[in-house]
Amino acid sequence: MISIRTRILAPTLLLMIVGSLTLAWLAVRDSHREIENVYDAQLVQAARLLQGVLQQAPPQRDWPALQEALETALNRSGQGILSHPYEMNLAFQIWAADQSLLVRSETAPVIEDVPAPGLHDLMYQGQDWCGVLLEDKTLGIRIWVGERDDLRQDLIQKIVHHTLLPMLLGLPVLTLLIWALLGWGLRPLQRLARQLRNRPHSSLDPLPDEPQPPELEPMRSALDHLLEQLRAMLDRERRFIADAAHELRTPLAILDIHVRNAQQASDPQERAEALAFLQQGVGRMTRIASQLLTMARLEPGIQENRALNLTELMREELAELTPLALRKDVELVLDSTDDCQLNSEPASLSIMLQNLISNALAFSPAGSEVRVHLSRHSASQMRMQVLDQGPGVSEEALQRLCDRFYSAHNPEGAGLGLAIVEMICRRLGLTLNFANRPQGGFCVEVLIPVGGS
Template identity: 30%
Template sequence: MNSLRRFLLVSVLSALMLVNFIAALHGYRSSMVEAENLFDQKLQAMALQLSSVPLRTTNNAPAPDDESMVFQLFNADGKLVWHSVHAPDQYIAANEGFSENNFNGYRWRTLSYFNFVNGHRIMIAERLDLRYRLAESVILESIVPVVVVLPVAGLLIWLIIGQGLKSLAILAKILRGKAADDLSAVDVGQAPNELMPVIESVNSMLRRLAESFERERRFSADAAHELRTPISAIKIHLHNLRDEYGQDNESLLSLERDVDRLAHLVEQMLLLHRTTPDHYPAKFERISLAALAREVIAERYGDFVSKDQIIELLGSDGDIDGDRFAIGILLQNLLTNASKYTQHGGTIQVKIEALENRNRLVVVDNGPGISADVKERVFERFYRVGGDRHSSGVSGCGLGLSIAEHIAELHGANISMAAGDNDCGLAVTVDFPKTRTALKASRSLAMEKYGEKK
């Protein structure tokens, strides 16, 4: 039972067909019996009339017939005294009453009737195939419609079932079209009673899910926010301690590194929360991707220099509608990642290309790249390739790409990963829609896709 609609159509139509056809057959059979009775009655009436015909001689001229009905008339002595042209010379039937016989190359319905008044015996025969055909042609008139109407019945049943299952189809469509982060209640309109329990439990599940999502989101944001103050305090204390114990104290140096990392993590967590598309109060303006990229590269230039990496910016135009701060963060995260995971002396390129209806930003490096099986996972929060034992040996919190994804989504952009040039390194591609209207359309699309991926 793959499809409810097909099951209903086939089984309802089968039941209908079975019942109808059997009824039609039954009607056919009893009509045929009835027709035979009528024909027999006609034979009987004719036999009665013919046997009462007064005959003067024993040698009457044969009566004309139409080959479909013949008769023989015998007098009281059993002598054939009158017959129709095509009647045979011998007794047609041996027994009194109705019987079926073969002669003249046909099968006949024969009545042998004895008239007690004048002692005549009449044998009258009618061709079976003809009377059968005549009866059938009449009865068929009522049978054929039963057969012909069946496709119409099938079509009607198909439509009626479709109508009956409509609210189910609507529910399925709504659920299918629902974005992963859309936890609003499902509204099917006027749903039948049978479907109400399903809708109610789906809605109550969605409500509980929304609540727990909200709790989780607020908890991490609140926790991050609350952690900021003590971390700042620790930093001040650390500063004081280093003054006290000397600047070169090994433990204090590593403690400072760890506290910096903690501070970074907390900042990133807050950023992640803030850039969630639902929350972010984006101020869209026309910005030049190339100009912004130049700014960010300048800001981060120290990172590249310290690792002897070459950074190139290719392409110039590419204006998009976007939030300056958010796009800045996106570029920063992508560039930091590229720098972090590319070896000393590597090359990092930022390409900006204007395509037909979108602007493309590609950050490509010639580093180790990532394997296909983890490509999907790198966007997950706190996920880091190879965990903390990443081969590059650099630290990170695993939130950078999640944030980048949020920002891309906020702009209706599509973020994807592939191998870099010549199959080495990593290329992160972000496709921005060119204008605001396109952005709106593709944003809702991106939300849907995002939902499917989850």
């Protein structure tokens, strides 16, 4: 996996280099054109200065002396205090009105056909020249001033190089500065990674509450939330293991005794009795294991809420438990005034109904009934009641019904059914109540918000 520094720095540098080179190319192109225009303007200016000098000269001009003076004045590049490396090396020519040559500097090209007035380029002996021709009809002369294009291009290249060189030299320096600044910007992330790396492997404590950049606060919050979830998961795992070890230790010891009794039985009747006790113990352990697994499955976030019809769900659960009720000779009755629509977890509600109805069947005498009643308690709540005709519960046992592994007068029970019901009610925001019925029997009441959990 590419590092964050590289993922940020590589595109940034690529964009900076490409952008800088593109801007430099555009600047060079525009600068070259502008410098050409500047030099052309200087040619025009030099031609006009030469025209002004000729206008002030006496009518009878000494052209050889004038040529010498002009060459001395115009071609002193690199001489004297006022010399400059960007001076133009000018050449000049002057023709009379009849196109006869009056004056020509030694370096000027030979122009046989006098060009029209204005800027123009020409080639002489394989060398390009840039020049301007100015016509003075008053004096009856034509003045041409020009310079070699290669000398002009050398000067332009020097100017361009002096312009580009600082930028080219600055790119590596700028790259190093960006690298250093990026490292400084990523330092909080490196510090957070170091904290995580140096933590003990078994530590699930929240990260140190130190000031973090706004970009890292969501990451630290997410890590703290994840650590909290891991801690809760480990707590549930430890609790599950402790519950299983606590509850299964004694039944396993009893099963071992029954197995030994069956092996040592002297007659078939004793062996059958020991095997019956063994079968009963296996059944109880199966119920305990099932209830423990049910509790383990009821973890936050496993189920998802969805719209459901509670009346239909209750009807399905009663139909599923009907064979158990028939075996115990108990009648199951659903008493619902209307359909109840809500948004909740179907699986959790099904487990709750199964445990409540199974618990009621366990304490119901033969020939009795277990009634499940659903009615509206208020504008925002529905009331579900599971009513049986059993012996009821003592006041002392009433306070412990939801304790784990507590079974009131039911040796076959695992003592987890109502604990699971309480867990589901607490998770879904339901209200759970227990009461002995005045006419005999027991009532479990659950108040369900109509708006869902």
